[in-house]
Amino acid sequence: MTVETKLNQFREISEKISAYSLALTTLNWDSSTIAPKKGASYRNKMAALLSGELFSIATSSEFVALIDDLSTETLDEVTTREIKQIKKNLDKNRFIPKEVYVEYAQLTRDAENVWETARDQQDYESFKPYLKKLIEMTKTVVSYRKDKRPVYEQLIDDFETGITIADYDVFFKKLKEEIVPFLHKIIDRKIEQPEWLCRNISIEKQRKVVEILMEYLNYDKSSGYIGESAHPFSSHFSVHDNRVTVRYHKDMFTSSIFALIHEVGHATYNGQVDEAYQGRAIADSMTYGMHESQSRLYENMLGRSHSFWSSIYPKVQAVVSELHDVTLDEFIQGINHVALSLIRIEADELTYPLHIMVRYEIEQALFNGTLDVEGLDNVWSDKYEEYLGIRPPHNGLGILQDIHWSGGAFGYFPTYALGSAYSAQWMGAMRKDIDVEKCLENNDFKSVNDWLKNNVHRHGGVYEPNELLLSVTGETFNPQYYVDYLIEKYSRLFIVSE
Ligand SMILES: [Zn+2]
Numbered sequence: 001m002t003v004e005t006k007l008n009q010f011r012e013i014s015e016k017i018s019a020y021s022l023a024l025t026t027l028n029w030d031s032s033t034i035a036p037k038k039g040a041s042y043r044n045k046m047a048a049l050l051s052g053e054l055f056s057i058a059t060s061s062e063f064v065a066l067i068d069d070l071s072t073e074t075l076d077e078v079t080t081r082e083i084k085q086i087k088k089n090l091d092k093n094r095f096i097p098k099e100v101y102v103e104y105a106q107l108t109r110d111a112e113n114v115w116e117t118a119r120d121q122q123d124y125e126s127f128k129p130y131l132k133k134l135i136e137m138t139k140t141v142v143s144y145r146k147d148k149r150p151v152y153e154q155l156i157d158d159f160e161t162g163i164t165i166a167d168y169d170v171f172f173k174k175l176k177e178e179i180v181p182f183l184h185k186i187i188d189r190k191i192e193q194p195e196w197l198c199r200n201i202s203i204e205k206q207r208k209v210v211e212i213l214m215e216y217l218n219y220d221k222s223s224g225y226i227g228e229s230a231h232p233f234s235s236h237f238s239v240h241d242n243r244v245t246v247r248y249h250k251d252m253f254t255s256s257i258f259a260l261i262h263e264v265g266h267a268t269y270n271g272q273v274d275e276a277y278q279g280r281a282i283a284d285s286m287t288y289g290m291h292e293s294q295s296r297l298y299e300n301m302l303g304r305s306h307s308f309w310s311s312i313y314p315k316v317q318a319v320v321s322e323l324h325d326v327t328l329d330e331f332i333q334g335i336n337h338v339a340l341s342l343i344r345i346e347a348d349e350l351t352y353p354l355h356i357m358v359r360y361e362i363e364q365a366l367f368n369g370t371l372d373v374e375g376l377d378n379v380w381s382d383k384y385e386e387y388l389g390i391r392p393p394h395n396g397l398g399i400l401q402d403i404h405w406s407g408g409a410f411g412y413f414p415t416y417a418l419g420s421a422y423s424a425q426w427m428g429a430m431r432k433d434i435d436v437e438k439c440l441e442n443n444d445f446k447s448v449n450d451w452l453k454n455n456v457h458r459h460g461g462v463y464e465p466n467e468l469l470l471s472v473t474g475e476t477f478n479p480q481y482y483v484d485y486l487i488e489k490y491s492r493l494f495i496v497s498e
Pocket residue numbers: 262266291292295
């Protein structure tokens with residue numbers, strides 16, 4: 001068979017995989033937004049059938065042989081990287097004996113159920129044996145790979161290609177040494193949360209604010225759509241179809257708005273990928289950290305800045321009369337309010353990475369054997385007290401707060417913090433090329449989007465994070481940008497009068 005023929009076969013199967021993925025994305029979007037509840041069981045059954053078909057195609061002996069074969073051929077750069085990524089994913093699971101895989105899948109299903117009850121009953125003891133088993137089984141499953149690096153190192157690499165434990169260690173050490181004491185300085189100032197943040201603002205008015213924002217962000221209705229769902233998310237259908245959802249909170253409208261800006265950041269990333277990659281794995285294979293770097297750039301670095309709001313705040317005030325007595329400066333302070341919190345997903349920008357740091361330190365210790373599940377709830381609470389200055393009153397608000405571990409997702413968590421840190425590095429590079437503040441003040445968000453498109457978005461998932469960072473910013477991942485950004489911003493906002 002000629003290389004050309006093999007490539008044609010590869011493209012044909014890839015397109016079929018994309019077709020199934022598109023169908024499943026559509027079903028998922030539909031069921032999370034508008035689909036009636038009563039139809040759920042039939043819908044889920046059909047979705048499971050489609051998923052099964054997709055799995056069979058993506059792991060068929062024909063496709064696997066083709067990938068093995070193509071990985072030894074000389075191909076163009078993008079295809080070479082695409083094949084390498086697919087092979088890496090296939091190699092993760094192909095050597096695991098079926099019975100081991102089935103046992104692991106069963107364990108995660110059981111553990112998720114047990115976790116849910118345990119969280120509701122604030123009972124770590126009932127989840128503990130499952131956590132122990134999950135760690136053991138994860139080690140077993142990973143041991144079948146040809147890769148001989150330490151298990152946690154491989155898990156880290158699964159979620160963020162090219163990033164190592166050593167990189168994370170440097171990053172979190174920096175946060176611990178510089179951000180923890182800085183946070184306590186801010187907290188000591190005892191700034192109260194402004195009362196206007198919780199004013200009751202009708203959903204109708206919030207929808208109008210969303211319209212203002214969409215126009216400002218250049219989120220185009222011809223290739224986007226805003227739905228409503230219980231948890232905001234974004235969905236990628238194709239380069240020209242990237243949708244987001246919003247959840248309206250009547251008494252916390254900024255929460256609705258910033259979650260939406262975050263999701264539009266994700267959608268814009270997928271929407272600015274080179275059209276030539278459409279239908280290929282490479283169009284959507286960015287790492288978790290990279291994707292989060294774009295949503296957090298939108299939400300925090302741009303979205304919570306003074307220049308972002310300076311041109312649109314009068315329009316927002318015209319719609320939301322409840323903000324008539326809140327000046328722009330007060331608004332900016334309010335949307336950046338820092339509070340001690342127990343729950344990661346409710347945390348502000350400054351405390352957010354510290355929540356992740358707790359989980360990272362524990363995960364790492366669990367996998368290198370320096371910690372055991374015994375008494376882990378206390379270890380968790382101690383760390384919260386030490387870093388965040390607050391102790392969970394019970395385990396439901398502590399170690400049991402997130403679902404991730406029960407699904408076996410170890411090594412995934414740190415990517416949440418990494419995304420924010422990357423985004424500070426992108427901002428540094430963007431500022432060298434364009435006057436970001438001026439663009440925002442002049443209602444010219446397009447220049448920001450264009451910069452992101454040309455430097456980051458258009459490449460889709462072709463490059464590893466460190467490769468792209470190096471080529472655009474001149475350095476591989478450097479957490480100093482993030483630490484400097486946080487300290488500069490929050491000093492300016494809250495310690496300036498000292
Ligand atoms: Zn996100």
